[in-house]
Amino acid sequence: MRIVFLGPPGAGKGTQAARLMERHGIPQLSTGDMLRAAVKAGTPVGLKAKAIMEQGGLVPDAIVVGIVAERFMEPDAAKGFILDGFPRTVGQAEALDLALEHRGLKLDAVLELEVDPKVLVDRIERRAADTRAAGGTVRPDDTPEVVSKRLATYHEQTAPVSSYYAGSNRLKAIDGMAPIEAVAESIDAALAAPAH
Structure with a gap:
C-alpha cells in the first residue's frame, strides 16, 4: 500500500500514519530523514545532495525525488510506504509519478x-496553555502567529498538489475534524474503496 498524506501542520497526519504503519507493516518515509541517510550512505544521489547542501543551497526536486525513489526500493518498503509532507509541489508530484511508473509501481491513495x-490555531493555543500550566516549555512554533503563517504557507504550496491529484481522481478527502477513531475509520474506508 503506497500512500501520500496531505494536510496542514497539526491535522493529525502523524497520529494516523503511525496507526497505518502498525496495521499494514509499512514505513513512514520522511524526506528529511531520507536525505540525511542518503548523504551518510554516500549513494550517488546522496553525494549530489551533499555537495549542494554544503554550499548552502536547496536540494532540487529531481534529487529529492531520486532519494525518495531509492528509499522505496528498500526491503522494508516492499509492501508499501507512507509519504507525509511530500510531495510539496506539483513538480515533485509529477516526478514522483514518473519514478514510481519507471519501477512499475503506483500510488494506492492520496x-x-x-x-x-481556526480550530487548528485554537488547538495549538490550548496545547501551549496546557504545557505552560504543567510547567513545561512551550515550543517556539506553538504561537498563533507562527501557526497561522505555517498554515498559510501550507495552503499556498499544497493547494496545487491537491488539485493535481484530484485531477486524476486519486485524491480522497478525509474530515480531519472528526474524533481520532472516526478519522481512522474514514481512512480505512477510503483505502478499501476501489480506485476510479
Missing part, C-alpha cells in the same frame, strides 16, 4: 486531512 484552520 489522503488529504481537511481541517478548519
Whole structure:
C-alpha cells in the first residue's frame, strides 16, 4: 500500500500514519530523514545532495525525488510506504509519478486531512496553555502567529498538489475534524474503496 498524506501542520497526519504503519507493516518515509541517510550512505544521489547542501543551497526536486525513489526500493518498503509532507509541489508530484511508473509501481491513495484552520490555531493555543500550566516549555512554533503563517504557507504550496491529484481522481478527502477513531475509520474506508 503506497500512500501520500496531505494536510496542514497539526491535522493529525502523524497520529494516523503511525496507526497505518502498525496495521499494514509499512514505513513512514520522511524526506528529511531520507536525505540525511542518503548523504551518510554516500549513494550517488546522496553525494549530489551533499555537495549542494554544503554550499548552502536547496536540494532540487529531481534529487529529492531520486532519494525518495531509492528509499522505496528498500526491503522494508516492499509492501508499501507512507509519504507525509511530500510531495510539496506539483513538480515533485509529477516526478514522483514518473519514478514510481519507471519501477512499475503506483500510488494506492492520496489522503488529504481537511481541517478548519481556526480550530487548528485554537488547538495549538490550548496545547501551549496546557504545557505552560504543567510547567513545561512551550515550543517556539506553538504561537498563533507562527501557526497561522505555517498554515498559510501550507495552503499556498499544497493547494496545487491537491488539485493535481484530484485531477486524476486519486485524491480522497478525509474530515480531519472528526474524533481520532472516526478519522481512522474514514481512512480505512477510503483505502478499501476501489480506485476510479
